[in-house]
Amino acid sequence: MIGPLGITALGFAGLFMLMFLRIPIGIAMGITGFVGFGVISGFGPAITLFGTEPAQVLSNANLAVIPLFLLMGSLATVSGLSDDIYRLIYALVGHWPGGLACATVGGCAGFGAVCGSSPATAATMGQIALPQMLKRGYSPALATGTIAAGGTLGMLVPPSIVMVIYAFLAREFVIDIFIAALIPALLAVVLQMLAVLVFVRLWPNSAPAGERLSWAERAKIARGSWGVLVMIGAVMGGLYSGVFTVNEAAAVGVLVAFLFALGRRSLTREKVMRMVGETASNTAMIYVIIIGASIFTYFVTAARLPGALTEMFGALDVPPLVVIAGILAMYLVLGCVFETISSMVITLPFVLPVVTGLGYDPVWWGIVLIMAIELGMITPPVGINVFILHGIDRSIPLKTIFAGIVPFAVADLLRIAIVVLFPALALWLPHALQ
Template sequence: MGGIEYFVIGMTVMFALMLLHVPIGFAMMLVGFCGYATLVGFTPAASTLMTSVASNVSSFSLAVVPLFILMGSFASLAGLSDDLYRLAERMIGHRRGGLAQATILGCAVFGAICGSSLATAATFGRVALPEMEKRGYATSLASGTIAAGGTLGALIPPSIILVIYAVMTESFILDLFVAALIPALMAIICQFVAIYITLWRDPSLAPAGRRYSTAERIATAKSALPSIGFLVIILGGMYGGVFTVNEAAAAGAIGAMLLAIARGKLTVHTLRSTLIEAGRNTGMIYLIILGADMLGYFVTITGAPEAFVSFIQTAGYAPIVVITCFVLMYIVLGSIFDTIAAMLITLPFVLPVVESLGYSVIWWGIVTLAVIELGMITPPIGMNVFVLHAVAPHVPMSKIFRGVMPFILTDLVRIVLLVSFPVLALWLLQ
């Protein structure tokens, strides 16, 4: 058998293992190791695996992953996202749909901190959904807003997923953070537009809320000052060149812990549970990275990436046609897999094609994450929808899917713009 046959068999076995609920990291590592060992021998494969583990675990760039996870855990414990959600609700909640827009902003901040679309959807399903239903919001709009808002965190720095993409593609982390700023702002605006269009068609879906007094708004802003200051110092220091990304991650973890201590939220019990949660999340991410690394060795030695590039070039397809096919593929994968897994499974053979077409690796990272996150709310699967339904079982999935449709449409417009005009992601870098 040739390398391509081994590649096809390996991918088939890997997806079969995933369907059998084998953890994605284990499935990738098992297929990668066994396939590599079959082609080059057990001893070289074992040596490669040990080298991969040692290099990734000791990687200076990947050190930011556990630090950002720890920062997110402490920030969540300190109530940072609650502060900002409450502030947004006080400022714009009186408008028709204002509470939904405040939820979008809250999801954006929380998602950027925790790094997980699923966790964001679950958290705001418990916090924001009851509040919106109490205010008279239609269940479809409320649930659709939360499911869609959960997808925002992947592009908003400091995004763990962007860090992983940067490490796996040997890109500069800060370049990806800078490139993500305009697309992230576009994502928030598009979701605001989706809410506006929904209410323009049917104003009864969301009543106007209470208008808070100036004194109440000032009081809420004062209580949120520590959280705002924390974000300004960490993000401003990173973009302003005061911190490196690693230093910003370390400072953020310490700062979030001090904020939790100052608010009396950090006890021996909460410290223990926070560290355990951060350790579990870090272990899960590292397992996926190690599995993807080993899978990458196997895929490379089969010659599949080169064959794929050669086929595309020989066929003479226009670059935009190839990119469109990749976009459709990622929408499907995003509806089935977690964002990190969907990205890392495909990188070994997609990235060489993208580079051969003359596109920027930085730009492609932004497009990839935007498309995969869209898949998280796309029927018929949509992982965010399933998670939200699990948190709020009284909301039928049909209503959630109906609620996310306007967000899917505006997100498609955003992705078309990003693909058509790469400068939207690259302008700040230039």
């Protein structure tokens, strides 16, 4: 009687109430989806979802890559490979004004390629780069803003855990998402470095130039960083050449990182137990979110919300880009309130049909969506990367970190606009490699 929009509005009200009661997002989505689907289609079929959906998610081989990426990132940190990335890039650009910040952006991108997680990238690079920048006279705003914004590259630089989740929920090949992200990720690195240079140009005293290393010294550092180059080459080269599947590439990355940690004698019983425990805990959390999202999708579909929204937007006398802009604005607002994965899995069941109904490619939308929700990781009031940096050095106020993020947020908005206006930046490479 109240129609699809009314039914789903009641469902979302229940979901928000459960979240307000501090029930984990995955469980809250599962409960809402069960009750909503039960009201529409009967509680008999709804009960079966608690058996079929967990079994489908847990038996899906494509999702097995999630714990492998998490473990690979932990091993890369313990073995010192993340330090190698930073030293190598700093040797090349550290003599620029703001060069240490540019090296941090490059280090975040490099670590993101072996980690796949934005919070892990921000935390790791924060521990490595923040003391170095502050010691060399960088302003706290630029130092923390660079790391918080650079940390979001862990989500965009493939391979990425969020891309795996999107590919599963959108039923797309994850390798297509990885390939589509390469050019936008490179664009992200370039624009963030430009943001650093603009910041330094406006406030010269915020980032003194470092010493210029000779080519002999750079070669020595490069030789000392061969481990991380081998690891990235093995994972990325094997993946994009077709030698490895995604799971195999992640397994090879874990093996390489483990061998380096073993060879450098950096593994202890305590570190191994901590890594395994953190990997298991984070994997369980992600799986619960995916299972809850799958059950919630049944409710949204049964309520016929995707079809109703597609018809409603189709009837509007506005260009499709206006609709896309409105959806992106919604994600920017959601990013201020929700954790990033949560905002994606909650909205994807009804947003993706609208986007594809407008004629857009779901692979392109995956990249645009990830860029939009990664911006939420540095915007107030949640801004998880900001709080990670504040936790590393509590002497730096939150308002200082948020102030330092402003130029990077502008660069991210510019990047989103460019990829929206020129979809070929994301789609050309996947089509060329088919």
